[in-house]
Amino acid sequence: xxxxxxxxxxxxxxxxxxxxxxxxxxxxxxxxxxxxxxxxxxxxxxxxxxxxxxxxxxxxxxxxxxxxxxxxxxxxxxxxxxxxxxxxxxxxxxxxxxxxxxxxxxxxxxxx
Numbered sequence: 001x002x003x004x005x006x007x008x009x010x011x012x013x014x015x016x017x018x019x020x021x022x023x024x025x026x027x028x029x030x031x032x033x034x035x036x037x038x039x040x041x042x043x044x045x046x047x048x049x050x051x052x053x054x055x056x057x058x059x060x061x062x063x064x065x066x067x068x069x070x071x072x073x074x075x076x077x078x079x080x081x082x083x084x085x086x087x088x089x090x091x092x093x094x095x096x097x098x099x100x101x102x103x104x105x106x107x108x109x110x111x112x
Contacts, residue, residue, distance in 0.1 A: 023077060023079065024079060025077075025079045025080065025106065026079055026080035027080065027103070027104055027105065027106065028103065028104055029103055029104065030082060030083060030103050031080045031081060031082055031083065031103060031104075032080075032081055032083055032101040032102050032103050032104060032105045032106065032107060033077070033078060033079050033080060033081065033101075033105075033106045033107070034049070034077070034078040034081055034086070034099065034101050034106075034107050034108075034109070035075060035076075035077050035078075035106060035107070035108045035109075036075065036076040036077075036078075036088065036108075036109055036110075036111050037073060037074065037075060037108065037109070037110045037111065038063055038074050038075075038076055038110075038111040039074075039111060039112050040074065042063045042074065042076070042111065043063060043065070043074060044063065045062075045063050046060040046061060046062050046063065046076075047060060047061060047063060047076040047088065047089070047111070048060040048088075048089040048092075049078065049081075049086045049087060049088050049089065050086065050087050050089070051082070051084055051085070051086055051087075052084065052085060052086075052087075053087070054087030054089070054095055058089070059078065061076050061077060061078055062076065063075070063076045064076075076111075081101050082101075083101055083102055083103040084100070084101060085098060085099070085100050085101075086098065086099050086100075086101060088109075088111060096111060097109070097111065
């Protein structure tokens with residue numbers, strides 16, 4: 001949505017800018033980040049994670065294609081998470097994997 005001539009709003013098509021967008025990570029003494037490289041079947045979806053054994057609150061992030069010097073790849077980035085163990089969910093009811101996020105570290109994993 002953009003404003004033109006000091007007032008009227010114009011609505012245009014959504015543009016997927018993740019391939020060139022900046023990304024901020026907030027890691028430190030108590031927080032780390034998690035970068036997931038999901039398989040193609042996750043394109044256009046969101047990935048959910050939950051702390052501990054997976055029975056609590058879930059957070060999610062979108063899967064986006066990002067371009068680097070090495071080429072393009074799908075990513076799902078959780079930019080700041082309290083250190084601990086997390087369940088990565090395949091579906092609403094099926095866990096896919098678990099991962100440990102450490103404080104001050106960017107943890108990376110593949111999700112087949």
